[in-house]
Amino acid sequence: MDIFDALDKHNVEYQQQGNLYLAYCCFHDDVGRMNFTIYPETNSWWCYSCSIGGGPVEFIMRAEGKTKEEATLIVHEDLSFLIKKLEEEPPVHPVNDEVNIQMSIQIRDFLKSHPDKVGKVLGVCRRMDEILNKGPITREEATDLTKRVTKALNSISDRV
Numbered sequence: 001m002d003i004f005d006a007l008d009k010h011n012v013e014y015q016q017q018g019n020l021y022l023a024y025c026c027f028h029d030d031v032g033r034m035n036f037t038i039y040p041e042t043n044s045w046w047c048y049s050c051s052i053g054g055g056p057v058e059f060i061m062r063a064e065g066k067t068k069e070e071a072t073l074i075v076h077e078d079l080s081f082l083i084k085k086l087e088e089e090p091p092v093h094p095v096n097d098e099v100n101i102q103m104s105i106q107i108r109d110f111l112k113s114h115p116d117k118v119g120k121v122l123g124v125c126r127r128m129d130e131i132l133n134k135g136p137i138t139r140e141e142a143t144d145l146t147k148r149v150t151k152a153l154n155s156i157s158d159r160v
Contacts, residue, residue: 001075003043006056010063014038025049027062069115076108093136100132103149110153120156124149 007014007023014023014036021038024030025047035049046053052062060071107121114121128149131137137145 001056001077003038003040003045003056003059006059006063006075007038007045010059012036027052069118072118073108073111073115076104076111093132095137095139095142096132099137099142099145100128102146103128106149106153110157114157117156120159121153124152124156127152 001009010026012023012026014021015034019041021040022034023036023038024034025036027047027050030036030047030049036045036047038045042055044053044055045059052058054061056075057068057071060066060074061068064071064074066074107125111118111121128145131141131145
């Protein structure tokens, strides 16, 4: 789920203003001026009136009164943004995209049974993204990456 999916889920109306999007903040009585700014490039938001912001997780936390772990599960449960991205853009690196989806499903499933391990899992995700964002990988590299992510998740689940 990206920030726009989270906003749409809560019926927040926004308007494009150049590279940014603006909305009336749904967390306070925002009248007159749109103080809620959405930054598509960083998948984040900031309310200049409330002085709060974040990404989809933080928005879900505030909008639904969820804990960080609960909001993270909600955001990662919805893989529609990956599917939408793949439908909109032809795959430049099909093996990378395939591995990304497979690993996203594995990570989402892991978080369902280990919601207290979000911080550690995000570290694994960052390392995985670094590899996938460098450029196209081979099937062998994809297999190796899958094994390394699985090993890292197993290591996290074994820690007390």
